[in-house]
Amino acid sequence: MGVKLHTLADVCMVPLGTSSASVSDFVALIETRIRQSNLKSTLHSAGTTIEGPWDEVMELIGEVHQYAHDNGYVRIHTEIRCGTRVDKFQTAQDKMDTVNKKIQNLQK
Amino acid sequence: MGVKLHTLADVCMVPLGTSSASVSDFVALIETRIRQSNLKSTLHSAGTTIEGPWDEVMELIGEVHQYAHDNGYVRIHTEIRCGTRVDKFQTAQDKMDTVNKKIQNLQK
Amino acid sequence: MGVKLHTLADVCMVPLGTSSASVSDFVALIETRIRQSNLKSTLHSAGTTIEGPWDEVMELIGEVHQYAHDNGYVRIHTEIRCGTRVDKFQTAQDKMDTVNKKIQNLQK
Amino acid sequence: MGVKLHTLADVCMVPLGTSSASVSDFVALIETRIRQSNLKSTLHSAGTTIEGPWDEVMELIGEVHQYAHDNGYVRIHTEIRCGTRVDKFQTAQDKMDTVNKKIQNLQK
Numbered sequence: 001m002g003v004k005l006h007t008l009a010d011v012c013m014v015p016l017g018t019s020s021a022s023v024s025d026f027v028a029l030i031e032t033r034i035r036q037s038n039l040k041s042t043l044h045s046a047g048t049t050i051e052g053p054w055d056e057v058m059e060l061i062g063e064v065h066q067y068a069h070d071n072g073y074v075r076i077h078t079e080i081r082c083g084t085r086v087d088k089f090q091t092a093q094d095k096m097d098t099v100n101k102k103i104q105n106l107q108k
Numbered sequence: 109m110g111v112k113l114h115t116l117a118d119v120c121m122v123p124l125g126t127s128s129a130s131v132s133d134f135v136a137l138i139e140t141r142i143r144q145s146n147l148k149s150t151l152h153s154a155g156t157t158i159e160g161p162w163d164e165v166m167e168l169i170g171e172v173h174q175y176a177h178d179n180g181y182v183r184i185h186t187e188i189r190c191g192t193r194v195d196k197f198q199t200a201q202d203k204m205d206t207v208n209k210k211i212q213n214l215q216k
Numbered sequence: 217m218g219v220k221l222h223t224l225a226d227v228c229m230v231p232l233g234t235s236s237a238s239v240s241d242f243v244a245l246i247e248t249r250i251r252q253s254n255l256k257s258t259l260h261s262a263g264t265t266i267e268g269p270w271d272e273v274m275e276l277i278g279e280v281h282q283y284a285h286d287n288g289y290v291r292i293h294t295e296i297r298c299g300t301r302v303d304k305f306q307t308a309q310d311k312m313d314t315v316n317k318k319i320q321n322l323q324k
Numbered sequence: 325m326g327v328k329l330h331t332l333a334d335v336c337m338v339p340l341g342t343s344s345a346s347v348s349d350f351v352a353l354i355e356t357r358i359r360q361s362n363l364k365s366t367l368h369s370a371g372t373t374i375e376g377p378w379d380e381v382m383e384l385i386g387e388v389h390q391y392a393h394d395n396g397y398v399r400i401h402t403e404i405r406c407g408t409r410v411d412k413f414q415t416a417q418d419k420m421d422t423v424n425k426k427i428q429n430l431q432k
Contacts, residue, residue: 002383003383003386003387003389003390005386005389005390005393007389008153008154010120010153010154010155012118012189012295014230014232014293015232016230016231016232016234016237016239016407016409017234017235017236017237017238017411018232018233019233019235020233021193021195021232021233021290021291022233023232024203024206024207024210025210027207027210028207028210028211028213028214029214031207031211032211032214032215042152042153043204043207043208044150044152044154044157044204045116045118045150045157045200045201045203045204046116046118046152046155046157046189046200047118047154047189049152049153049154054386054389055383055386058382058383058385058386059326059327059379059382061382062327062329062378062379062382063327065327065329065378065408066327066329069329069408069410074237074409074410074411075237075407075408075409075410075411076407076408076409077230077293077405077406077407078404078405078406078407079189079228079295079403079404079405079406080402080403080404080406081120081154081155081187081401081402081403082401082402082403082404083340083399083400083401083402084389084393084399084400085129085340085398085399085400086393086398086399087129087341087398087399092153092154093153095132095153096151096152096153098132099132099135099136099139099151100151102132102133102135102136103136103139103140105136106136106137106140107140110275111275111278111279111281111282113278113281113282113285115281120403122338122340122401123340124299124301124338124339124340124342124345124347125342125343125344125345125346126340126341127341127343128341129340129341129398129399130341131340162278162281163274163275163278166274166275166277166278167218167219167271167274169274170219170221170270170271170274171219173219173221173223173270173300174219174221177221177300177302182301182302182303182345183299183300183301183302183303183345184299184300184301185297185298185299185338185401186296186297186298186299187295187296187297187298187336187403188294188295188296188298189293189294189295190293190294190295190296191232191291191292191293191294192281192285192291192292193232193290193291193292194285194290194291195290195291224369224370226336226369226370226371228334228405237409237411240419240422240423240426241426243423243426244423244426244427244429244430245430247423247427248427248430248431258368258369259420259423259424260366260368260370260373260420261332261334261366261373261416261417261419261420262332262334262368262371262373262405262416263334263370263405265368265369265370295405297336297370297371297403301345303345308369308370309369311348311369312367312368312369314348315348315351315352315355315367316367318348318349318351318352319352319355319356321352322352322353322356323356
């Protein structure tokens with residue numbers, strides 16, 4: 001796979017067809033798998049943001065699907081928000097820092 | 109509007125048709141508006157999670173669209189991840205606490 | 217609720233904690249409920265697009281959550297793509313017609 | 325990339341930082357690119373559903389980002405709903421057929 005564009009991908013993954021409505025066991029399982037990769041990620045209450053080259057990020061998300069299936073989850077539903085830009089390089093932390101600074105300026 | 113179900117709604121809002129590819133001014137503007145409401149919200153690098161009764165949360169998101177239009181943004185594109193459940197009450201912080209505890213257990 | 221902005225909202229709704237991984241019973245149930253409203257909607261393989269004033273569209277989606285809970289679904293996870301614009305009025309069909317025409321022109 | 329799981333990925337892609345609020349030129353451009361691939365896709369008013377092995381689908385979406393950048397779009401924001409399942413093979417058309425049949429049964 002040849003797409004090297006840097007992306008920030010925010011991933012929300014849920015299992016379908018589990019007898020319990022709780023998904024925290026599932027989220028703990030996949031989050032542990034995500035953290036075994038070399039890519040930087042940040043967990044929040046509605047998903048995990050993964051940063052890196054497009055091909056590596058999307059391969060990781062696919063591997064996590066495979067890992068969940070291997071652990072007995074029959075069906076996985078995922079929603080990904082992802083962006084690429086060619087005007088500058090930006091991490092998730094950069095985005096937060098910029099927005100937080102501008103929020104402070106608006107409140108002055 | 110009569111839907112009182114408690115929801116956690118994770119909102120990612122972007123403006124279309126702005127001359128700059130930067131959206132941090134926009135995000136700072138709408139985040140400031142969101143924080144003027146009575147609803148609890150948490151900002152992260154890919155959106156904001158808003159908590160409360162369905163009707164109040166969705167009305168707030170609509171008001172933020174209107175506010176952005178009033179501030180000169182012609183078109184707004186939003187993506188919302190939202191859930192409701194009737195087996196128990198859960199805040200965004202509750203979800204994080206449960207998952208973080210289970211991640212620690214998996215790593216033992 | 218006072219937000220009258222016209223919106224196109226594309227809704228993907230799934231149940232969590234069902235013993236079967238199949239969601240077609242659920243989708244048929246909620247789609248039937250959506251069609252009982254006065255709002256125009258269009259079903260596709262990854263969701264349903266609902267058109268109308270912001271407050272009516274979001275109230276309908278909340279009512280569908282409530283309806284699903286009333287029918288025994290404990291937890292619902294929904295993803296909504298929605299847009300508003302103030303430069304012109306546009307239906308889902310308008311969007312399709314414009315894009316299809318431009319695709320034909322590119323292929324000439 | 326080695327993830328061969330079959331996926332249905334529904335993709336909504338928008339450009340940021342374009343002087344016009346219209347995105348139909350952009351959508352026509354990327355839709356034409358998507359149709360040049362070997363993967364089956366279906367356009368609807370809120371996105372395009374692409375079907376195939378995980379690695380090929382995600383590589384195609386990345387290539388479309390690259391193609392849009394090559395055509396002058398500085399920043400691209402994409403939202404993907406994607407699912408995998410290991411209990412059975414299902415196309416987008418299969419999903420529609422099953423749901424439509426069940427809707428008809430509910431209306432009897």
